[in-house]
Amino acid sequence: MDICLQHESNPPFAYALEQKAVRLIVKVLRPGSVRQIRVHYGDKYETSYTDVLIMQWAGRGVHFDYFVADVRVPTRRLKYAFEVTAEDEASHWFGEMGWARDLSEAVPFYIPYICPRDVFTVPEWVDQAVAYQIFPERFANGNPCITPEGACDWYDSPTPTSIHGGDLAGIRQRLDYLQDLGINLIYLTPIFRAGSNHKYDTTDYFEIDPQFGTKDDLRGLVADAHDRGIRVVLDAVFNHCGYFFRPFQDAIRHGRQSRYWHWFFIEGDEIDTETVNYETFATKLRYMPKLNLAHPEVERYMLTVAEYWLSECDIDGWRLDVANEIDHVFWRKFRETVKRAKPDALIIGEVWHNSLPWLQGDQFDGVMNYPLRECILDLLVRGRLSTAEFAERVTDWQFAYPAQAQRSMFNLLGSHDTERIRTMAGGMVAPVVQAMALLMTVPGIPMLYYGDEIGMEGGADPLCRGGMMWEDEGRDKDLLAIVKRLIAIRTTEPALAGGLMMVERAEPGLLRYVR
Amino acid sequence: MDICLQHESNPPFAYALEQKAVRLIVKVLRPGSVRQIRVHYGDKYETSYTDVLIMQWAGRGVHFDYFVADVRVPTRRLKYAFEVTAEDEASHWFGEMGWARDLSEAVPFYIPYICPRDVFTVPEWVDQAVAYQIFPERFANGNPCITPEGACDWYDSPTPTSIHGGDLAGIRQRLDYLQDLGINLIYLTPIFRAGSNHKYDTTDYFEIDPQFGTKDDLRGLVADAHDRGIRVVLDAVFNHCGYFFRPFQDAIRHGRQSRYWHWFFIEGDEIDTETVNYETFATKLRYMPKLNLAHPEVERYMLTVAEYWLSECDIDGWRLDVANEIDHVFWRKFRETVKRAKPDALIIGEVWHNSLPWLQGDQFDGVMNYPLRECILDLLVRGRLSTAEFAERVTDWQFAYPAQAQRSMFNLLGSHDTERIRTMAGGMVAPVVQAMALLMTVPGIPMLYYGDEIGMEGGADPLCRGGMMWEDEGRDKDLLAIVKRLIAIRTTEPALAGGLMMVERAEPGLLRYVR
Ligand SMILES: [Ca+2]
Ligand SMILES: [Ca+2]
Known part of the structure; x- marks a missing residue:
């Protein structure tokens, strides 16, 4: 088995597209001898895999080829494993613990539950x-x-x-x-x-x-x-404010007594704008004090x-x-x-x-x-x-x-x-x-x-x-x-x-x- | 160049160990022809790299070897790139955009700023x-x-x-x-x-x-x-409660009128414990209703x-x-x-x-x-x-x-x-x-x-x-x-x-x- 496959059940390899759909991405190192990749999947709590989908070749990176499958997950809970067909037509099984001799031996990958608050949504209008x-x-x-x-x-x-x-x-x-x-x-x-x-x-x-x-x-x-x-x-x-932002001016004026002292990162007991003893944007840019968010x-x-x-x-x-x-x-x-x-x-x-x-x-x-x-x-x-x-x-x-x-x-x-x-x-x-x-x-x-x-x-x-x-x-x-x-x-x-x-x-x- | 290197400026490849130290991990695909990896680094805002460190070989995975370097980051801002010495003693340069012809051409990796609130800390006592x-x-x-x-x-x-x-x-x-x-x-x-x-x-x-x-x-x-x-x-x-958790009992009793109705995921207007029309732990485990956290x-x-x-x-x-x-x-x-x-x-x-x-x-x-x-x-x-x-x-x-x-x-x-x-x-x-x-x-x-x-x-x-x-x-x-x-x-x-x-x-x- 000289096929090198990469997949994790985490972004950017696996993530929810919406509340009941997941995108799975597999990377295959070239020179690959892969004819086809199929993903076997089903509900996390089912004893077996109920569905299978052929992954689509989706591009060639510097070292790896990409295969993609978008999987419907009606119960929000997914387990899955990959069947890789090599050039010689032999099937190899790939799960979270690596290669296995058959599907039942492959430790599944899991998308344990697609939680609504975790689903990545962007404004619909971005597409135009x-x-x-x-x-x-x-x-x-x-x-x-x-x-x-x-x-x-x-x-x-x-x-x-x-x-x-x-x-x-x-x-x-x-x-x-x-x-x-x-x-x-x-x-x-x-x-x-x-x-x-x-x-x-x-x-x-x-x-x-x-x-x-x-x-x-x-x-x-x-x-x-x-x-x-x-x-x-x-x-x-x-990240930073301007020199004349009132809280910074207050810190200049009142030193450690300023109620804004801890809004900034200052070394010592008062601000020295010559040596710039405070964090700034970039390096000692005195007119851009870094804020303590x-x-x-x-x-x-x-x-x-x-x-x-x-x-x-x-x-x-x-x-x-x-x-x-x-x-x-x-x-x-x-x-x-x-x-x-x-x-x-x-x-x-x-x-x-x-x-x-x-x-x-x-x-x-x-x-x-x-x-x-x-x-x-x-x-x-x-x-x-x-x-x-x-x-x-x-x-x-x-x-x-x-x-x-x-x-x-x-x-x-x-x-x-x-x-x-x-x-x-x-x-x-x-x-x-x-x-x-x-x-x-x-x-x-x-x-x-x-x-x-x-x-x-x-x-x-x-x-x-x-x-x-x-x-x-x-x-x-x-x-x-x-x-x-x-x-x-x-x-x-x-x-x-x-x-x-x-x-x-x-x-x-x-x-x-x-x- | 047949060396395949993997690194990202994100976990698990790169992360803060503490507020002024970062761990960097490089993966090299075998059979590698790598004699040594050195990391060149410096403050993000410096024009050049000020330091260099030899990475330590740290283990052999299924496909990749691991190299590790722990880097001090006094300013909390790091840029870095890798110099890979091949078996033939030639140096190759690796940055975020991949291989480059020399260090100045390599686009650096960045740890832009080690923010205190983002540093992963665990109890000291875990080690014993x-x-x-x-x-x-x-x-x-x-x-x-x-x-x-x-x-x-x-x-x-x-x-x-x-x-x-x-x-x-x-x-x-x-x-x-x-x-x-x-x-x-x-x-x-x-x-x-x-x-x-x-x-x-x-x-x-x-x-x-x-x-x-x-x-x-x-x-x-x-x-x-x-x-x-x-x-x-x-x-x-x-994740779930028990059947006799009072809010669930209240929802059973009062249906949609229950003030706890939305604490659960229920289909329809009342709970049917026979068909289990609510989400549970696993699949239709009626005595473990899933909570809406x-x-x-x-x-x-x-x-x-x-x-x-x-x-x-x-x-x-x-x-x-x-x-x-x-x-x-x-x-x-x-x-x-x-x-x-x-x-x-x-x-x-x-x-x-x-x-x-x-x-x-x-x-x-x-x-x-x-x-x-x-x-x-x-x-x-x-x-x-x-x-x-x-x-x-x-x-x-x-x-x-x-x-x-x-x-x-x-x-x-x-x-x-x-x-x-x-x-x-x-x-x-x-x-x-x-x-x-x-x-x-x-x-x-x-x-x-x-x-x-x-x-x-x-x-x-x-x-x-x-x-x-x-x-x-x-x-x-x-x-x-x-x-x-x-x-x-x-x-x-x-x-x-x-x-x-x-x-x-x-x-x-x-x-x-x-x-
Ligand atoms: Ca004007
Ligand atoms: Ca007892």
Whole structure:
């Protein structure tokens, strides 16, 4: 027996798709000599297996092939074992303790009981969603009256501190453009009162930054967006606050006597902003003190923030900044709070690496899909992967998370934290078009970074945060037309909603996959 | 490159051992051509890797070899990648996106931030613990006055309904025996008021079954046990209740009008105990209605139960019946409740199969380790595994869970739910001795089923639940002497506390492993 099979009765190998259905995934090491895999199954408490299903080949990863079966579980309790038919037609039996000589000897795998509260559900609308990320300071200046003094010209090259004057009114005025583009979900980077142009250093979690507008501006933006079938997701920056967040200022002023002292991680008896004797985002970033979300008051405060904007301004969900540096305990409470306030709200974490611990139904719906971006860049821009290698890697990622999470990923070619795709491509349009085509046709929510659809260029932060080009001569209209068409296909073609991606052919210069 | 490496930055491949240390585990498919694996690592926000560590070979599984490195993480933020030296001395680089041409091209793995609330901690005392499972109705009759009428003789062959008269007073009177045996942890199957002899059909979660005694009896038993350095863990039966549980009776009486209607899963408008139109434990077990723990009242009720016995009678933890049919949401709240009431209380789930979803620090400390029992039986009793195959399977299980859980497993050769080990062994003593030697020397908490130490026999339930043999002529004193010696070694030898088990030789008739 030289067949190497991998399966566990846990995600990502086995999980409930809904209250009475389970997906089972088996990995078979290549070179495999497997002709067929059948899953024998039945109720956990039955003495024998009552049903059998042929598993479908579902893709080829770097080392393993994937086989999938979706099993109905009317009693919510499942036991199962696998029958593997080798090339020589011999049957081999595989259970939780490994290979067995026959089915009765195979120790079964179990899905002991599909508990309703554990079933991973994501908003139904994710399957048709196409998202558009806006960096509000740079998308459109709709209200010059609130543009700070000393703002630079709109199209000036951005610096770490430059102010260009974008605001919520500007976004609201450009909803026609976004509707025409075809997107139906806006993700705004932070808009609460903060010190920087990017607003990731919040000083008031309950106020809109006056440079961007007011709560009424947000309400109006959301209402107008909703009228157009466009949802709005905000950025939740809970890992750290800004230097001028009042509790941190209080701790600076009163030292250990401050009632907010334990909201932060401070060494010693008073804050020293020179040596930065407190934890921050990244390393000694003095203007971004890390928050102690395990403190009951801080936890309650941030859960209140989460609920406040959902109910006050009818937003449609949250993107979670630095989500992987905040504990799972908090995120579970966060999900409860958010889904209670708005059951079909979307929760997207910023996690750049393997996100399985957050994607099991109790925390996020999806994450910013940077690994997919890596694969796309390696294929189309860096030339590090062949189409076959790309297909293998993407297939492995496809089976790294439950299907629900795959439907809810924010697939992206770039963001405010990366070089723009056009720049990565050395200014060439062809790789961008190919990348857009991939983005719009693989599982998950395509997310465009503002301006990428018109070929805007920009290197790493701050250059990727330029003022949105609204002048005709600066816009790649051919690219825009292609992107619009791709978005239209994505949002209307049922085959592109949910489901798996299966690569049929991957040859030099050719990649064919079915949805 | 024909090396197949497996690693993820998630359990069981990577997890925090404590607040500033992480364990990393790499699996290498055999036949591997790997000479050495080194992990390059550093703070997540540093531009380069600052440290390097050679990984230790740590065992051979069925298909994969294991390599382990424990890494200090002073800043709590880790990035890392692997350098694999092949047999030909060539270096290969492995990151989250797979193989890369050099270290700078390898996309790092991340442990983004070790959050204190997410670190898996188990009671320190588990490392010296040896447990003893008692089925109270059958261990000792210390108070004949409360023995029900119609009880059979103590040594009669048990039937599904026979009453033998065991009670809490009996256990208390036999503490000398248990202390002399050397165990330091008692696990009692259920003792709350219930209808059956096994008491898994609770009718009052706040009362001791009168056949077993009173709360004062339990308090006395626990206090006397504590005086001897013995802890006491009770059985929590929350998945279902007994038929005569008052809320269920109320639902029978008042149908949909009952305020307890939604405590259960009932089809239709009234309960039909003939057709059993309600969910039960297993299949249509009418006397064990399944509880709806997702209902806020039921949830609160059972959390109160959990807290009550910890504070009222000073018990030392809970063993959780049918733990895998109750949702994770409940178990997380349960852990919070229990550890708040008694931080070093132990939580052991009854899960017979792969338990990783419950063993990540937020739910159980350990589980009843039935897979280990399967391996031991297959090796020593069923003759299905060679020592080499046994070693491979046990090694795979060893790396299936975080180290903390491994320390807290209830390792067992049998329980009230299985045939006794002596009976499995066809009455022979040699396999029992070998099994006991394994039980006492592998990682995890050895758990003896009452009477196994004196060679009691008994087939499947109810035969495995015979009255404890207290007559000299029925006791295998040679076996008892050996078990006592093994327990003494286990509880005093530091090498057997925590740590890994590494098999050095596995040949026909020989298994050598180091701890
Ligand atoms: Ca403005
Ligand atoms: Ca009695």
